[in-house]
Structure formats: structure tokens, C-alpha cells
Amino acid sequence: MSAEEKSMSIIVTKGSLDWAYPPFILATTAAAMGLPVTMFFTFYGLPLLLKDLKLQVTAAGNPAMKMPMMGMHMGLPNLLTAIPGVDAGCSVMMKNLIKKKGVASIEELREMAVEAEVRMIACQMTMDLFEYDKADMIEGIDIGGAATYIECATQADINLFI
């Protein structure tokens, strides 16, 4: 089996700290295994290309989110997740866990993706819609639209939507 014959594309649609992991883990790993990889960042996934990442988990959107605490797994009642500061607190806890367990940061994974020459495409429409400027994005990305992605997807063996 020749790795060079396989390639992968990922549509990245979510930009919270937890949702940023699957696309970057899979992209960097596939690249390490010899696959050319393209990531298409659209809607809430687009800010993952900003130079300055301020990632947070969103407790209200994750009713199943449980953190290991005092020897058990604890979640927040849905009502509490709406209180200002809860997301920030949960994000601090999550980042501490990530560090403690030897899990890479998103910044680190993104840097490795750039190093591994993963092609990153920012969705032009999303940039217009949410008023993002290319100058605020990391270097070396492409800008494109749906047709750019579809062309890439027709040539890829694995196409993921995350």
C-alpha cells in the first residue's frame, strides 16, 4: 500500500477549544503518515486560523461534558452553564488537564500542521460574513470558496466534516 496515493481533506466548522482538537489531530497525524492533507476552515472554524487564538470550551453547548474531579466525573447543571465566567472557568480547567496529561495545545498542533505542509484554506465567504481580515490570519494560508474545496475533495480519498 503506497501512502502517497492516498490523501485527505477536512472541513472545519467549529472553533471552540474542544472541537478544535479532532481536525488538527487528524490532519497532523495523516500528514505524518504521508498523506497530503487539506483543511477548509468555514463558519465558526475560521477563527482557528487567527494568529491570536483565544480558545474556550462552551459548557452550555456540551451537556455531556464531565471533568475528572475529586476521583469522579462532574458536570455542570445546564442552568449554571449560562452564568458569565463559567465558560472561562471551564476553559482554565480544561487547559490545565490538557497540560497535565501531555496533550498538545492547539497552537502546537497548528504549528506542526503548518510545518507538515498541510494546506489550509480560509473560506472567503465566512471572512466577508464575519468581517475577518487576511492580515489577522497566520501566514501561508490560501483563500477559497466551495468550488475550491470540491475540487480538492474529488481528488481526496478521505473527506471529513467536523
Next chain:
Amino acid sequence: MADHTLDAKGLNCPLPILKARKALKEVPDNGTLEILATDPGSVADFEAFCRQTGNELVEHSENDGIYQFLIKKTA
């Protein structure tokens, strides 16, 4: 003795694989890379990595929670 050793102890998925890929670049053809890891998932992952990339997983073992892999650079 392996040509290179990578200490990936304490690192979690996918860092051992990503760092191994980088380390393999420094290994001469047919040379060997030894990897030390503590991630139990790394066993299945290094097997898959070697199958996919065409490098040879010469041996792997586990001792006291430390996983040791020896990869021969054949790709």
C-alpha cells in the same frame, strides 16, 4: 543500539507519532529509531503508522509502564 532515540514519555496522542515522524527524518536509510513512550495507545498507533508508511516495526515491548519501540527506516 539504535541510531536515534526519541523520548516521548508523558506525551499523549498524537504527539509520539508526530515526533517520531520528525525524528525519522534524521535517521539514515535502513537505520533505526528507538522510541520510549508512556501512552498505552501508542502500541496500536505505531503498528498502524509503520504499516501505512512502509517503515518496519522491528520490535516493541513494555516494561513497568514504559513502551519501547524500534523502527527501521525502510521507506
